Amino acid sequence: MxxxxxxxxxxxxxxxxxxxxxxxxxxxxxxxxxxxxxxxxxxxxxxxxxxxxxxxxxxxxxxxxxxxxxxxxxxxxxxxxxxxxxxxxxxxxxxxxxxxxxxxxxxxxxxxxxxxxxxxxxxxxxxxxxxxxxxxxxxxxxxxxxxxxxxxxxxxxxxxxxxxxxxxxxxxxxxxxxxxxxxxxxxxxxxxxxxxxxxxxxxxxxxxxxxxxxxxxxxxxxxxxxASRFVAEFIGDTNLMEGVVLDGAAGGVRRLEIPGLGEVLAARGRDSGAGERVLVSVRPEKLHVSRGSLPPGSGRNVIRGRVEDVSYRGAETRYWVRAGALRIAVVEQNARLQHGERPPTWDESVWVGWHADDAFVIGSPAGGETG
Amino acid sequence: MTRANRRRAEWLMTAPSVLWLSMFFVIPTAMVFVMAFRVPDPYGGLGKEWGLQTIEALWRGSYGPVLWRTVWMSVLATMACLAMALPVAYWIARLPKSAGRWVLAIIVVPFWTNFLIRIYAWKTVLHIEGPLKQALVTLGVVDPSTSLLFNSGAVIVVLIYNYLPFAILPLYAAAERFDFGLVEAARDLGAGRWRAMASVFLPGISQGLLTAFLVTFIPMLGSYAIPDIVGGTSAEMIGNKIAQRVFSDRNLPLASALAAVLALLMLLPAMGLLWSPRSASRRGGGRGA
Known part of the structure; x- marks a missing residue:
């Protein structure tokens, strides 16, 4: 090069x-x-x-x-x-x-x-x-x-x-x-x-x-x-969740405990040892929101929450879902809904899901020292 | 509002300034021109008759050399003023705003001293036994017998001294508004420091240059006190001649004729510059971004 x-x-x-x-x-x-x-x-x-x-x-x-x-x-x-x-x-x-x-x-x-x-x-x-x-x-x-x-x-x-x-x-x-x-x-x-x-x-x-x-x-x-909290937040929107690593198999799927959400899987990002406090970044478009329960699968994270805000933007709809202490942003493409499904609305109880591959560990909550 | 009404409103609004200009500028100037065609009476006043005597006297009086000296000394002093004011204005414009204000104040403050006192001060400085002369003799630059005073050199130096701030102020005003990013752009495109100055900075402050030229050159042409005090007979300007006609000869028509010649001399270049096609088109289009 x-x-x-x-x-x-x-x-x-x-x-x-x-x-x-x-x-x-x-x-x-x-x-x-x-x-x-x-x-x-x-x-x-x-x-x-x-x-x-x-x-x-x-x-x-x-x-x-x-x-x-x-x-x-x-x-x-x-x-x-x-x-x-x-x-x-x-x-x-x-x-x-x-x-x-x-x-x-x-x-x-x-x-x-x-x-x-x-x-x-x-x-x-x-x-x-x-x-x-x-x-x-x-x-x-x-x-x-x-x-x-x-x-x-x-x-x-x-x-x-x-x-x-x-x-x-x-x-x-x-x-x-x-x-x-x-x-x-x-x-x-x-x-x-x-x-x-x-x-x-x-x-x-x-x-x-x-x-x-x-x-x-x-x-x-x-x-x-x-590579850092700053980059995650500056480039596009993201959900940052603070948690503690439960087990940190290098290169593999990490299990984390996120207060209020429970156990969450993250497959990518910085290697971190058990007990370390880290941030997990998930882009809003990687998340899905559904009124019915989401199909479980290996490596899927599913949490329960309540829709706090809905903002229709033409090509997409933005949801803000309250889950414990977190306010999670979700972007859904407004493609044709299947099987007569109705999109979630305000104050509805919903499921929010994302794949462990889309969850990225970016380091300690203090930010900055990401090496 | 109808068109006629609007016309009337425009007239009403401009009437005060038109009136002011006619009362204090157009009428007096016209009177000066008209007076040149009267004959002097024996008591130093204006005679009743009209005549071309003074115009003939203008020709006979060999005012040509004085007029010529007035013009070249003023041109030289103006050019020197602009050449010195330009870097100063540039420098002040590049200073931080507050520092620039201080420098401007320092330049202007000496001019709160009376005009005549400042000219007499120069007489002391340039005097045969004055400090400057002594210093130059000690350094071996000039001969002890030379005089720094009572020649055209002395007049030009004092003219430059006196009008320099009047050249700096409009140039500073223009330079201060100038976007120095343009100089950077010119440098970026391959122009050296001086090329960038000449091709971008100077055209950018051309209005300021024009103003600086007019506000120094025109009063210089009409100088009277400066050549009178430091000039002597070999460096007389047309202003001295007018004064002599008024105070010594009591020939008001001839003084008027000379004043009219001077006025024409000032008016023509000013008109030429203000109504040139370039500045006319700029006025029409407004200032560029």
């Missing part, structure tokens, strides 16, 4: 506040890598360090085997799509896109076809003469993209590029970004706080929290096998 773009042991503090606390990331050539985390987790600082707009207090930046930590932004073959787009307001769309090649002293005649091709790629060939303020948010975003890509960077940095767009447009631009990435094959480093964006676009994701990387993995890995 070759690291094409490497951030190594990066630290950065601003006036006593440590924004990035020793982050190391290896990004492969051609992949879409996301830094995902809440605002203030240090992801934008990391991106600015990658761009050369900020110097790290410690650590190094390496691109294609060469250290570029000390290089100013203009000497790095890295370009950025800024969150505010930072289009030059006094220049036309054409001049904005042509800025990079012109600075690189390319002849007008030589850069003209390139600018034309870029504008075509982002679907703005007809808007070349417009000024940035005459464009819609989505169009500005695409100009910013074309302006960065025309320089054929080795790495393209994207800082929350879709944050300013409305939901519908954001989904279209996500597909567009995916298509453009396939077309140009450039390594993308994508910063976002939106887990949906990160999940649908990325090959791998680094989930960041408070200046540290909590987990690096594919979207499926960080979703299905969260």
């Amino acid at each position: 070759d690291a094409y773009f490497r951030l190594d042991g990066i630290r950065k503090a601003f006036g006593g506040h440590e924004a990035v606390k020793g982050v190391s990331i290896d990004i492969r050539r051609g992949e879409v890598f996301s830094l995902l985390g809440p605002s203030g987790c240090g992801k934008t600082t990391l991106l600015r360090i990658a761009a050369g707009l900020e110097a790290p207090d410690a650590g190094g930046v390496f691109l294609d085997g060469e250290e570029i930590t000390g290089l100013p932004p203009e000497r790095r073959r890295i370009n950025t799509v800024f969150q505010s787009y930072a289009l030059f307001p006094h220049m036309s769309v054409w001049d904005n896109v042509a800025f990079g090649p012109r600075v690189a002293r390319r002849a007008e005649a030589a850069l003209r076809p390139d600018v034309g091709r870029m504008l075509e790629m982002v679907g703005l060939a007809g808007r070349a003469e417009a000024r940035p303020r005459q464009l819609s948010g989505g169009e500005r975003q695409r100009v910013a993209l074309a302006r960065a890509l025309i320089n054929r960077p080795q790495v393209l940095l994207l800082d929350e590029p879709l944050a300013a767009l409305d939901r519908k447009l954001r989904q279209r631009m996500l597909l567009e970004l995916d298509r453009i990435h396939d077309e140009v094959g450039i390594t993308f480093l994508y910063v976002t706080h939106d887990q949906e964006e990160a999940m649908s676009l990325s090959d791998r994701i680094a989930v960041m929290n408070a200046g540290r990387v909590e987990q690096i993995g594919t979207p499926a890995e960080v979703y299905e096998r969260p």
